[in-house]
Amino acid sequence: MSIVQRKWKTKDGVHTAYVVRYSLTERDKRGKHKRAIKTFRTKKEAREFEASVRVDVAKGVHVPASRSITVADAALDWLNGVRANGRERTTIDVYEQQLRLHIVPRIGHVRLAELSSPAVERFRDGLVNDLSKPMARRVLGSLKMLLKDAVRRGHVAFNAAAASRVETDARQKRKLAAGRDFPTIPEVGRIIAAAPDDKARALLMVAAFAGLRSSELRGLRWQDVNLEKLTITVEQRADRHRVLGAPKTASGHRTIPIGPILVNTLRLLKLSTTGELVFGTQKGTPKHHNHLQFRYWHAAQIKAFGSVKYSGLHTLRHFAASWMLHRREDGGLGLSLKETQTRLGHTTLAMTADTYGHLLPTEDDSDKLAAAERHLFAV
Numbered sequence: 001m002s003i004v005q006r007k008w009k010t011k012d013g014v015h016t017a018y019v020v021r022y023s024l025t026e027r028d029k030r031g032k033h034k035r036a037i038k039t040f041r042t043k044k045e046a047r048e049f050e051a052s053v054r055v056d057v058a059k060g061v062h063v064p065a066s067r068s069i070t071v072a073d074a075a076l077d078w079l080n081g082v083r084a085n086g087r088e089r090t091t092i093d094v095y096e097q098q099l100r101l102h103i104v105p106r107i108g109h110v111r112l113a114e115l116s117s118p119a120v121e122r123f124r125d126g127l128v129n130d131l132s133k134p135m136a137r138r139v140l141g142s143l144k145m146l147l148k149d150a151v152r153r154g155h156v157a158f159n160a161a162a163a164s165r166v167e168t169d170a171r172q173k174r175k176l177a178a179g180r181d182f183p184t185i186p187e188v189g190r191i192i193a194a195a196p197d198d199k200a201r202a203l204l205m206v207a208a209f210a211g212l213r214s215s216e217l218r219g220l221r222w223q224d225v226n227l228e229k230l231t232i233t234v235e236q237r238a239d240r241h242r243v244l245g246a247p248k249t250a251s252g253h254r255t256i257p258i259g260p261i262l263v264n265t266l267r268l269l270k271l272s273t274t275g276e277l278v279f280g281t282q283k284g285t286p287k288h289h290n291h292l293q294f295r296y297w298h299a300a301q302i303k304a305f306g307s308v309k310y311s312g313l314h315t316l317r318h319f320a321a322s323w324m325l326h327r328r329e330d331g332g333l334g335l336s337l338k339e340t341q342t343r344l345g346h347t348t349l350a351m352t353a354d355t356y357g358h359l360l361p362t363e364d365d366s367d368k369l370a371a372a373e374r375h376l377f378a379v
Contacts, residue, residue: 001054003046006039018046022053068113074150075099075108081149088248090239095142102127102139103146112147112156120161128166137166175358182318183310185331194303200296202262202269203279206232207313210256211320211344213237214293214313218286219244220278222270227263232256234345238286252345289313317344321356330361 001022008015018040023033038053040046069077079099082092107115107123123143127136140161147159178184183191188208195201206212210232212220218238225232233255238244247253266278275284279292297313324340326332335343337360341352 001050003043003050005043017041018043020046020050020053022050068111069150069155070108071110071112071115071146072104072108074112074155075104075146077153077155078146078149088239088245089241089243098139098142099146102131103143112150115147115156115160117160117163120164124164124166133166133168137168140164140166176318176322176355178319178322181310182315182322185323185326187304187309188316188319190304191300194300196296196299196303198265198269198272199279200300202265203292203296204300204316205262205265206258206278207316208319209262209323210258211317211324212256213317213345214289215239216247216252216345217279217292218242218277218289221276222273222278223276225266225278227267227270230258230260230263232258240289242286242288244286247345249345249347251342251347254342254345256343318356320344321352322359325356325359325361327361 001020004019004021006017006019020038020040021035022037023035028034038049040049079092079095082095106126107119110119120143124136124140127139130136131139144159144161144164147156147161150156151159176182179187192201192204192208195204203217206220207214207217212232212234215237216234219236220232220234221236224235234247234252236244237247237252269278274282277284277286279287281287293313297310297316298308301308301310321340321344322332324333324335324343325337326334328334337352337357338349340356341349344352346352
């Protein structure tokens with residue numbers, strides 16, 4: 001391995017470049033090691049490349065830039081692997097959209113061997129400038145997974161995006177508030193009373209008092225509703241394409257206690273329902289999310305308030321978390337964060353605490369503070 005300085009003259013003057021020449025582990029037809037070269041503008045860049053390629057060649061993971069595949073090629077390999085691993089169609093659709101709209105147009109032509117950490121940072125900066133931070137974070141995450149897969153396949157020696165981050169400004173993150181981001185306890189009562197039919201009423205009650213996601217509501221089976229033990233067990237979900245499957249995480253599998261009023265509502269619904277799905281179509285298939293959103297959730301609000309105050313059905317899940325954490329004397333269940341995490345099916349306690357921790361009731365410490373002040377200033 002060597003670094004050779006090259007000089008040449010043009011009408012613009014004298015130019016200098018530094019060429020790194022090195023041998024690969026592969027051999028040609030004559031049994032000799034194949035050779036590769038790479039040119040740099042400065043000697044410092046050439047030395048840095050020489051140091052890194054020496055290690056990569058020794059490990060047998062170096063791929064010359066001339067034979068390296070592009071980011072777009074690596075993306076196809078990654079997607080094929082995701083499909084082979086049986087990921088949900090909805091998840092694959094999201095990956096394909098991020099690749100088509102954000103990754104391939106920006107860096108799809110770049111060869112993996114030439115994709116450096118500074119290049120990834122420029123890509124990250126472009127995402128942050130053009131997209132919301134949450135979306136930029138998701139797209140960058142997809143690039144990281146793509147490059148991690150390329151490293152595993154031997155297409156590139158290291159993941160150039162591993163250290164890249166899209167930071168969150170905690171000061172700009174608005175905390176959820178009742179009456180603005182999700183309905184209050186009296187509002188939920190009015191919305192449920194205004195439900196267009198028995199199925200809609202039962203669905204809104206399950207969403208509000210058990211905290212099920214839309215996908216879990218659409219995949220809920222009667223065999224998972226125990227009307228004698230007063231529980232609902234989440235064992236499957238329906239994705240946006242109405243394909244039934246298991247919950248995405250182990251925490252998604254859970255059993256949730258329900259109250260007698262909800263049990264009676266479900267018992268009456270069961271008398272008029274056919275098929276194994278609690279909230280399925282007449283043909284026994286899962287309903288579309290939009291059906292639940294507009295025909296049930298929005299319709300009930302319009303009847304109760306005259307307009308739609310809370311857009312997404314997910315706001316009822318926020319209500320459920322708040323209701324679980326509220327003190328019993330305030331009309332809630334008085335559960336701990338850990339118990340709430342379990343019922344909501346969150347993967348970590350940190351997720352529950354970050355989203356709903358501020359909703360925990362606080363004690364009135366005025367008497368304690370007054371006593372402490374008297375003790376402090378006692379003469």
